[in-house]
Amino acid sequence: xxxxxxxxxxxxxxxxxxxxxxxxxxxxxxxxxxxxxxxxxxxxxxxxxxxxxxxxxxxxxxxxxxxxxxxxxxxxxxxxxxxxxxxxxxxxxxxxxxxxxxxxxxxxxxxxxxxxxxxxxxxxxxxxxxxxxxxxxxxxxxxxxxxxxxx
Numbered sequence: 001x002x003x004x005x006x007x008x009x010x011x012x013x014x015x016x017x018x019x020x021x022x023x024x025x026x027x028x029x030x031x032x033x034x035x036x037x038x039x040x041x042x043x044x045x046x047x048x049x050x051x052x053x054x055x056x057x058x059x060x061x062x063x064x065x066x067x068x069x070x071x072x073x074x075x076x077x078x079x080x081x082x083x084x085x086x087x088x089x090x091x092x093x094x095x096x097x098x099x100x101x102x103x104x105x106x107x108x109x110x111x112x113x114x115x116x117x118x119x120x121x122x123x124x125x126x127x128x129x130x131x132x133x134x135x136x137x138x139x140x141x142x143x144x145x146x147x148x149x150x151x
Contacts, residue, residue, distance in 0.1 A: 011043070011050035018126075019057045020142035022135070026063040028147060029070055030094075030109055036147040037061060037106075038113035041123045045150070054119065058126045060142055065102035065131040069094055079108065103129045 009015065021040060025033055039045055043055035069077070079092050097105055106129050114120040128137065 009048055011046075011048045011053040011055040015048050016043075016046075016053070016055045020060065020137060020140040021057050022060045022062060022142040022144045023147055024063055024144070025061050025106065026066040028067055030067050030105060033061075033067065033147055034106060034109035034113055036150055037110050037127070039150075041110070041114065041126055052119070054122050054126075056123060056126060058140070058142075059128070060135050060137055061106060061127070061129045062133050062135055063131075064106050064129045065098065067098075067102075067106065102131045 023033065023037060037059050040059050041056045043049050043053075043057070046055055049055060074095050075093055077094050079094070079097060080089065081092075082089050092100075094105060107127070110127060111120075111124055114123050128135065
């Protein structure tokens with residue numbers, strides 16, 4: 001039996017080929033879009049995925065202001081933050097957050113799905129979210145994907 005054919009390949013700088021991917025968030029559900037983006041950022045769609053290495057792609061999300069929520073989440077869901085001062089707890093709904101900072105809804109959802117360590121912070125830097133349809137990354141020739149076709 002040839003044991004060399006059974007060696008596991010760990011991801012490293014030589015093997016990993018980072019791509020640029022554009023996802024159009026128009027009319028997409030926030031949670032489903034966030035899970036797909038987090039999987040791509042993490043590199044779980046690659047055959048050489050290693051949990052300890054950044055082998056994911058760079059993800060550009062456009063039209064972040066046109067995402068949608070299902071059910072009554074637009075009014076019932078709450079985003080809680082604290083200013084750091086006494087009685088500084090602030091609560092906002094997704095409807096208010098979509099008007100003020102539409103990008104933060106997707107960034108918050110995707111960041112919560114990444115690892116809570118240095119690798120997660122490094123992966124989060126590969127995410128670019130824009131409220132409109134334009135983005136400044138045309139020089140990288142990004143590939144547009146449909147999130148409904150990814151398994």
